[in-house]
Amino acid sequence: MNKVNSNREGTHYLNPYLGGVLMGLLMIATVFISGRELGISGAVKDTVVEAAHVISPAAAKAHPYYGQYIKEGKSPMDTWLVFEVLGVFIGALLSGIIYKRVRKPFVEHGPSISSKKRLVVALIGGILWGFGTRLGRGCTSGAALSGSSTFSFGGVMVMLLIFASAYLFAWLFRKLWT
Amino acid sequence: MNRNYFILTLIMLVLAAGTFFIPKKSMQQQVKPSKLLWEIIQPTRYVSTDQVAKMIIQKDPSLELIDVRSADEYARFSLPNTINIPLDSIVNENSMDYFGIPGTNVVFFSNDAIKADEAWVLTRRLGFNATYVMKGGLNRWIETIIQPKEPAEESPRTAFETYEFRKGAQLYFTGAKVETTTAKKAKVVIRRKKKKVVASGGC
Amino acid sequence: MGPLFPNGLISGDWNLVIAVFIGIAFGFLLEASGFSSSRNLAGVFYGYNFVVLRVFFTAVIVAMVGLLYFNYFGWLDLSKIFILPTFLPSMIVGGVVMGLGFIIGGFCPGTSFTAIVIGKLDALVFAVGLFIGIFLFAEVFPFIEHFYYSGNLGNVTLTDVTGISASWWAFGFTVIALAAFWASWLIEKKVRKRIKEYKF
Numbered sequence: 300m301n302k303v304n305s306n307r308e309g310t311h312y313l314n315p316y317l318g319g320v321l322m323g324l325l326m327i328a329t330v331f332i333s334g335r336e337l338g339i340s341g342a343v344k345d346t347v348v349e350a351a352h353v354i355s356p357a358a359a360k361a362h363p364y365y366g367q368y369i370k371e372g373k374s375p376m377d378t379w380l381v382f383e384v385l386g387v388f389i390g391a392l393l394s395g396i397i398y399k400r401v402r403k404p405f406v407e408h409g410p411s412i413s414s415k416k417r418l419v420v421a422l423i424g425g426i427l428w429g430f431g432t433r434l435g436r437g438c439t440s441g442a443a444l445s446g447s448s449t450f451s452f453g454g455v456m457v458m459l460l461i462f463a464s465a466y467l468f469a470w471l472f473r474k475l476w477t
Numbered sequence: 478m479n480r481n482y483f484i485l486t487l488i489m490l491v492l493a494a495g496t497f498f499i500p501k502k503s504m505q506q507q508v509k510p511s512k513l514l515w516e517i518i519q520p521t522r523y524v525s526t527d528q529v530a531k532m533i534i535q536k537d538p539s540l541e542l543i544d545v546r547s548a549d550e551y552a553r554f555s556l557p558n559t560i561n562i563p564l565d566s567i568v569n570e571n572s573m574d575y576f577g578i579p580g581t582n583v584v585f586f587s588n589d590a591i592k593a594d595e596a597w598v599l600t601r602r603l604g605f606n607a608t609y610v611m612k613g614g615l616n617r618w619i620e621t622i623i624q625p626k627e628p629a630e631e632s633p634r635t636a637f638e639t640y641e642f643r644k645g646a647q648l649y650f651t652g653a654k655v656e657t658t659t660a661k662k663a664k665v666v667i668r669r670k671k672k673k674v675v676a677s678g679g680c
Numbered sequence: 681m682g683p684l685f686p687n688g689l690i691s692g693d694w695n696l697v698i699a700v701f702i703g704i705a706f707g708f709l710l711e712a713s714g715f716s717s718s719r720n721l722a723g724v725f726y727g728y729n730f731v732v733l734r735v736f737f738t739a740v741i742v743a744m745v746g747l748l749y750f751n752y753f754g755w756l757d758l759s760k761i762f763i764l765p766t767f768l769p770s771m772i773v774g775g776v777v778m779g780l781g782f783i784i785g786g787f788c789p790g791t792s793f794t795a796i797v798i799g800k801l802d803a804l805v806f807a808v809g810l811f812i813g814i815f816l817f818a819e820v821f822p823f824i825e826h827f828y829y830s831g832n833l834g835n836v837t838l839t840d841v842t843g844i845s846a847s848w849w850a851f852g853f854t855v856i857a858l859a860a861f862w863a864s865w866l867i868e869k870k871v872r873k874r875i876k877e878y879k880f
C-alpha cells in the first residue's frame with residue numbers, strides 16, 4: 300500500500316474471499332448441472348488434436364495420443380471444455396471492462412527483468428505447463444481446483460505438488476519476480 | 478474488518494464441522510437391515526399373477542418382467558417381454574443397468590416365489606426401489622392364468638369376475654400362441670439405464 | 681435430483697450452452713480476483729501477495745463442504761459425478777513440471793487466458809507455449825506411453841485411498857486453509873514493507 304507500480308493505474312479487485320466463495324459455489328453449480336468440473340487445459344488439448352486432425356487426418360488418427368480423442372463424425376473440439384473456455388474469454392473480458400483493466404497490448408514483468416526476458420520465460424513456462432498438464436491429467440483448474448474439491452486423490456496430489464514444486468523452485472527464479 | 482473475517486472464519490469452521498453430523502452415504506447406498514426386515518414382511522412387494530397378466534395385456538410400459546431362473550428354463554418357457562437374469566448373476570455390474578430405471582416397475586418371477594424373493598431382497602438391499610415379486614411364481618401363473626378353475630357356485634361375485642378375466646387372459650396367452658410368440662420375439666424392448674458416469678473430464 | 685446432465689434431466693446441447701455460461705462466470709471471477717496478473721500470482725511464492733492462496737483455498741473448501749451438504753440433502757448424487765482418475769507416477773511428475781512452469785511462467789492455463797483478453801502479451805506468449813507443450817507431449821507420447829498409463833488407481837477419492845471419511849478431509853482442509861489465511865495475512869504485512877515498485 301505504499302509504493303506504486305509504474306505500469307498500472309489504481310486497479311480494483313474483488314475481495315479474495317468473496318471471489319473464492321463465489322468460485323466454490325460456481326463449482327458446486329457446475330457439478331450439480333453437468334456432473335463434471337471446471338477445466339482449461341483439456342480444451343487446449345482438444346484444439347491441438349483438432350489442428351493435428353485438420354493438417355493430416357490419417358496421421359492424427361493413427362497417432363497413439365491424438366487418435367484416442369478422434370471419433371467419427373464428431374469434431375475433437377465439440378467438447379464441454381471448449382465451450383466453457385470460450386465462456387472464460389468472454390467472462391474475463393467482461394470483468395476487464397467493468398474494472399477498467401482492458402488495455403492496449405503490453406508486457407507485465409517483474410521490476411528486475413526486461414520485457415523481452417519476460418516473454419522468453421513466459422514461453423518456457425507455457426511449454427512446461429502444456430507438457431505437465433498432459434502428464435498430470437489437468438491443470439490448476441481441472442486437476443488441482445476441481446479435482447480436490449470433488450475429493451479426488453489425484454487432484455489433491457497434483458494440487459499439493461504444484462504448490463510444493465513452485466515453492467521449491469521459487470528461490471532459483473526470484474530474480475524474475477522481485 | 479478483522480472482526481468480520483473472524484466471524485467468517487467461525488462460520489466456515491462450523492459449516493465444515495457440521496458435515497460430521499450428516500449421515501454417511503456410501504457410493505452404493507445400502508438399505509438398513511431393520512428397514513429391510515420391515516419391508517420384507519410387508520405384503521405390498523407382491524403382485525398377483527392377475528395383476529401381471531393385466532399389465533401384459535394392456536402393454537403397460539412401466540412393467541419390466543425379470544425371469545430369475547436359469548437360462549435353460551427361460552429358453553423353454555417364459556412370459557412375454559421378459560428379460561432373463563439368472564439369480565446368480567443378479568448383482569453383476571451388467572444386470573444393474575436393468576434396475577432403477579425411472580418410471581418402471583421391476584417384477585421378478587421364478588417357478589415358485591423363492592428365487593424371485595431372493596432377487597427382490599438383493600436388489601432392495603442395494604437400494605433399488607420399485608421392485609416387486611410375482612406371487613406364487615410361474616406355478617401360480619399356470620394355475621390361475623393358463624388353467625383357471627371355475628369357482629364354486631356359492632362363491633362371491635368377485636370370484637366369478639376374476640374367473641372371467643382369467644378366461645380372457647388364458648385366451649390371450651394361449652389362444653393366439655403362435656402369433657404372439659413370434660410377435661413377442663420381435664417386440665422385446667429392452668430398456669437399460671444410461672451409463673452412470675460421464676467419463677469425460679479433466680482439465 | 682442432480683447432477684442434471686448425467687441423470688438425463690437436461691440434453692447434451694443445453695449442457696454445452698450452459699458450459700459457456702459457466703465459463704463466463706469462471707472467467708469473470710478469475711479476472712476480478714486479480715488472477716490476470718502474473719505478478720499477483722507469483723506473489724504467493726514470495727510472500728507479497730497471497731491472492732492465489734486465498735481465492736483458491738476458499739473455493740476448494742466451500743466446494744468440498746458444499747458438495748457434502750448437497751449430497752446429504754439429496755440434491756446431488758456424488759457417486760455420479762466425474763472423479764479425476766489417479767495415475768501415480770505420471771501425475772507426480774506432471775505436478776512437479778507444472779509447479780516449475782508456474783514459477784517460471786507466472787501463469788497457469790486458465791489465468792493466462794484471462795490475462796490475454798485484457799491485453800497482456802506475456803500471457804499470449806505463455807498460451808502459445810501451452811500449445812507447443814501439448815504438441816511436444818504428443819510427439820514424445822509413444823516413448824512415454826507406458827509411463828503415462830502406469831500406476832493407474834482408477835477414479836479414486838481420498839476416502840477410497842485412505843479410508844478416512846470425506847467429512848474429515850473437508851474439515852481438515854478447512855482448518856488448514858483458515859489457518860493459512862490468517863498466517864498469510866501476517867506474512868504479507870511483513871514482506872510488503874520490503875518490496876519495491878508494486879501496487880497492491
